[in-house]
Amino acid sequence: MTTSVPYSAYQATAAHPPAATVPAAARATELTKVYGQGETRVTALDSVTVEFGRGEFTAIMGPSGSGKSTLMHCMAGLDSISSGSVRIGDVELNGLKDKQLTQLRRDRLGFIFQAFNLLPTLTALENITLPMDIAGRKPDKAWLDQVISTVGLSGRLKHRPSQLSGGQQQRVACARALASRPDIVFGDEPTGNLDSRSGAEILGFLRRSVQELGQTIVMVTHDPVAAAYADRVVFLADGRIVDELRQPTADSVLERMKRFDARGRTS
Template structure:
């Protein structure tokens, strides 16, 4: 079963000589119950792919689906409802509401939708993210890693079909980033969710079940059972960038 997919996806920006083809005929599916990472050099179209697959942006041509629902057939209100009810989001900048405490931030999407939280599910999430003793704290009283764990719990609170995570460890130190990646992995393998993550970091991608590679707006490779070293080697083949540019001190260090 496929949680999300795009078919012959084309996305262009600008006109005339300034026209940029960010996606160039991409067809790719993201399996349900799996953790998929999207990688590629800067400008490869990876964030554009995620935004279009998640209904945050519209395709110039082609189709995007959540389950069997084609996003292009939905009006604005229907699309808003679909994103609210079937999709979770985790962003690099956390996007927590500073005036709300942890418990209120976690249930915020459900509260906005007028939905009653499944208390057992939410309590289980709070236990999984390890923030039971921080529920009455506000974001400013938390570390960056704790804030991102709140954001992951918020994304999962409504039991979405798929969670899209855009560079979720980009603002975190390596230890906090590792905690968030393990949490996303647990959401997939222990809680049955689906996660699609955009990242530039081979270490982060190594936590996924599969990595999808883009280059110049096209799908160029898929890697099952990735490791940080295998991903780094594949990325270096794209542009010859040094190890440190992808978050690793050296190829030897990545392998250790």
């Protein structure tokens, strides 16, 4: 999916804080992830060290098979690591038991995926509050109202997923990810199943959630236009971080990606 709405409307008001002044919401140090053994051994991540600053929107990009989704899954505690360290805030994920990891993901992380993962029998509002309902926690009403207003769902809260467009369903998924006020939201190609207009609406919402709500977002994407909504783009190739770009534009991201493609053809 390639979005067509320019980022310029957001770029003028977006804050792009220097990396040194932004405390880390998540950090990987010498992170290595290996799948298989012997002849089937694949190193998906090779000694990756990276930080994701609080209140910052980071896009992760790279060619297919570069390790970008693996990095996100390891950072979010959805996949184990082979060696190195992963921290969410001051919590080291290594050594946490399954129950502790589940609690950390539930209480401190939000997730947005290509598939909306909404329950068809629940209303939009019930889907948004479901994780907190399961945890036996009451939502902060003022925060929930602010999230719903920011995502533009105030008139759709009683609708079920079948009564919503794809873009509206993904907005419900975004609101659900933000409703518990997580430390960080991870998005894996969150606009991948949407048309260009709906995708641009979701990206605009994610941008506003950083600017207006102070949210931290890490998003895997293959789309230079989507990446241009971020404060920073991290580029992976062959399981390693090979470049970084701040205050990106679609053109500057595309230019970087072309370099990697050219490098791959000549190697």
